[in-house]
Amino acid sequence: MKEQQQREEEEEEEIQKNVLVELKDVTKRFGGLAAVNAVSFSIARGERVGLIGPNGAGKTTLFNLITGFARPDSGAIFFEGRNITKMSTSDVVNLGIARTFQIVRPFTRISVYENVLIPSLSPNARRASGGKAPDEIAMGALRLTDLIDKMKFKASELTHGELKRLELARAIATKPRLLLLDEPFGGLGSNEIGPATDLIQSLPSLGITLLMIEHRMKELMKNVGRIIAMDQGSLIASGTPEQVVRNERLIEAYLGKRLDRVE
Amino acid sequence: MEEEEKGKAKKEEEKATAPGQNRTFGTEERSADVGARFGLLGKVSFRTARFYLIGVCVIMFALAPVITRNSYYLGTLSTIALYGVLAMSWDILSGYTGYLNFGIAFSFGVGGYAAALVGVHTALPPSMGIFLGGLASVLFGFIVGAPSLRLRGHFFILVTLLVPLATAALLQVLLVDGSIFGVNQIVTNQAYTYEASVAVFALTGVVLYVVSNSNIGLIFRAIRENEIAAEASGIHTGSYKILAFSISGFFAGMAGALYVYANGVASPTMFGILLSAPPVFMAALGGMGTIAGPILGAFLLEGSLDFFRINIISDARLLIAAVLLFVVLLFFPEGIWGAVSSWGQRRRRHKKS
Numbered sequence: 001m002k003e004q005q006q007r008e009e010e011e012e013e014e015i016q017k018n019v020l021v022e023l024k025d026v027t028k029r030f031g032g033l034a035a036v037n038a039v040s041f042s043i044a045r046g047e048r049v050g051l052i053g054p055n056g057a058g059k060t061t062l063f064n065l066i067t068g069f070a071r072p073d074s075g076a077i078f079f080e081g082r083n084i085t086k087m088s089t090s091d092v093v094n095l096g097i098a099r100t101f102q103i104v105r106p107f108t109r110i111s112v113y114e115n116v117l118i119p120s121l122s123p124n125a126r127r128a129s130g131g132k133a134p135d136e137i138a139m140g141a142l143r144l145t146d147l148i149d150k151m152k153f154k155a156s157e158l159t160h161g162e163l164k165r166l167e168l169a170r171a172i173a174t175k176p177r178l179l180l181l182d183e184p185f186g187g188l189g190s191n192e193i194g195p196a197t198d199l200i201q202s203l204p205s206l207g208i209t210l211l212m213i214e215h216r217m218k219e220l221m222k223n224v225g226r227i228i229a230m231d232q233g234s235l236i237a238s239g240t241p242e243q244v245v246r247n248e249r250l251i252e253a254y255l256g257k258r259l260d261r262v263e
Numbered sequence: 264m265e266e267e268e269k270g271k272a273k274k275e276e277e278k279a280t281a282p283g284q285n286r287t288f289g290t291e292e293r294s295a296d297v298g299a300r301f302g303l304l305g306k307v308s309f310r311t312a313r314f315y316l317i318g319v320c321v322i323m324f325a326l327a328p329v330i331t332r333n334s335y336y337l338g339t340l341s342t343i344a345l346y347g348v349l350a351m352s353w354d355i356l357s358g359y360t361g362y363l364n365f366g367i368a369f370s371f372g373v374g375g376y377a378a379a380l381v382g383v384h385t386a387l388p389p390s391m392g393i394f395l396g397g398l399a400s401v402l403f404g405f406i407v408g409a410p411s412l413r414l415r416g417h418f419f420i421l422v423t424l425l426v427p428l429a430t431a432a433l434l435q436v437l438l439v440d441g442s443i444f445g446v447n448q449i450v451t452n453q454a455y456t457y458e459a460s461v462a463v464f465a466l467t468g469v470v471l472y473v474v475s476n477s478n479i480g481l482i483f484r485a486i487r488e489n490e491i492a493a494e495a496s497g498i499h500t501g502s503y504k505i506l507a508f509s510i511s512g513f514f515a516g517m518a519g520a521l522y523v524y525a526n527g528v529a530s531p532t533m534f535g536i537l538l539s540a541p542p543v544f545m546a547a548l549g550g551m552g553t554i555a556g557p558i559l560g561a562f563l564l565e566g567s568l569d570f571f572r573i574n575i576i577s578d579a580r581l582l583i584a585a586v587l588l589f590v591v592l593l594f595f596p597e598g599i600w601g602a603v604s605s606w607g608q609r610r611r612r613h614k615k616s
Contacts, residue, residue, distance in 0.1 A: 069491075088494075088499075090498055098497075101495075105492040106488075107484070107492060110484055110485070118481060119498075122498055173496075
């Protein structure tokens with residue numbers, strides 16, 4: 001009896017060790033509206049998770065809560081067992097969580113190289129890379145995102161697709177273990193989708209766990225192993241991509257369209 | 264698949280059409296070039312026009328007393344140096360981080376009063392007085408700046424406008440019966456003041472040049488360009504804003520101390536808008552977010568104003584300044600130095616490709 005209990009505890013511990021990020025009953029209200037309503041889920045180390053839902057479902061708000069841009073009204077967020085609910089953004093980033101923004105936020109009037117050098121100067125980049133020089137970290141991120149040719153250009157001179165890659169390079173240069181991507185395929189041309197998919201699929205090999213908001217279901221299903229769906233602030237479905245696209249509530253939320261036919 | 268191939272072909276095409284660009288931007292060479300970038304004080308390239316400009320200024324200041332002993336011209340040069348220090352200090356905060364400070368007179372006044380107290384109550388040499396003036400300014404700047412840097416945009420500007428005015432009003436109340444600090448006259452020697460102002464000017468120029476070209480300067484610019492993205496890059500923007508504010512306050516405080524040693528008196532007028540405004544004009548005229556710009560602005564504005572003071576009524580000074588600023592910013596919104604350096608950048612890139 002005692003042995004079994006101990007084994008259970010050990011198993012529990014094992015699962016806990018494997019959990020990278022965990023949300024417990026997280027709620028955020030704007031005025032009377034609950035943008036995020038009692039959301040709980042966890043993501044294990046090495047997972048690739050998609051986050052979907054119609055506009056206004058609370059997906060970006062959820063990202064803001066995890067990365068310290070907003071504070072939940074109630075509930076708690078844990079990263080590697082540590083409570084990060086009330087931490088500031090830069091502190092969260094320096095624990096190993098990076099994000100991209102749906103609307104790109106480059107440092108407009110400085111060079112692409114310097115854009116990526118800035119996150120390389122963060123304490124986490126230094127620590128997680130084993131004390132590499134910021135320059136090396138920046139060059140690594142530029143190489144990965146195929147921006148070496150553009151590194152002397154100002155960010156204001158880049159195309160939208162390049163800015164999307166710069167956004168990703170900036171996040172990668174902070175050396176995260178958890179990366180939150182807000183519509184990485186948003187606004188990309190058809191010839192840019194392929195390279196972007198390759199890039200995103202190369203991230204797990206760098207030890208990066210992914211949580212990704214994306215409306216393009218075709219691309220999302222190629223890139224994730226699990227999908228979480230939200231509607232009006234609440235979680236409504238979770239499972240493999242194949243399970244989730246057949247979920248009744250989700251189909252309803254998306255105005256009755258069958259998700260595997262949504263482009 | 265087809266799309267992917269198209270993308271690759273396009274990339275290869277780009278590479279083929281720009282071989283020169285590829286060579287210059289090649290990974291190996293670039294890494295070697297910036298390999299020296301280490302820690303927060305990054306690589307400083309001395310082979311730039313900015314360095315020469317500072318060099319020319321220093322030589323000019325050094326030779327002036329040899330060429331002329333006319334105290335009027337030396338006085339003008341001291342004033343230029345003083346305003347140059349103020350304009351550069353203003354710029355390292357406002358030009359670099361984008362937090363517009365319309366009350367640099369606060370740092371100037373605090374530094375001045377601290378130096379006056381040191382001069383009256385201690386036997387310390389003026390150089391120590393100037394240094395302590397800078398330190399006092401950092402201290403008081405921190406008390407005011409730490410909370411106000413949490414405000415953004417217009418609200419920060421409002422605070423910077425109000426704080427020096429409130430301080431001046433407070434001092435006027437305290438000074439009704441003469442002087443509670445006992446600060447009235449400090450006897451100074453004009454030649455010493457000239458050399459001191461040039462020394463402080465040179466020190467400010469060199470230190471701010473190094474800081475602005477280091478990774479700290481890069482982070483300041485990142486805050487200006489997009490504070491949210493800087494924070495999302497793991498940069499604790501609050502600390503860097505306070506750092507910029509402190510550096511700015513230190514040198515502005517030294518300028519205030521210099522002013523007190525030059526004029527022999529510290530008064531509430533040191534907190535006035537007439538001291539806060541010229542550094543802003545000078546930096547905007549020369550080019551915000553550069554170190555050479557404010558120096559150039561100080562020379563142009565203060566130099567031309569002092570020249571015109573001989574010929575035209577003194578009330579025309581501000582009018583001339585306003586017209587000059589208006590004309591320059593209309594055609595070169597980046598200021599004179601900003602226009603020159605972006606023209607140089609365009610030309611360099613044009614040559615390479």
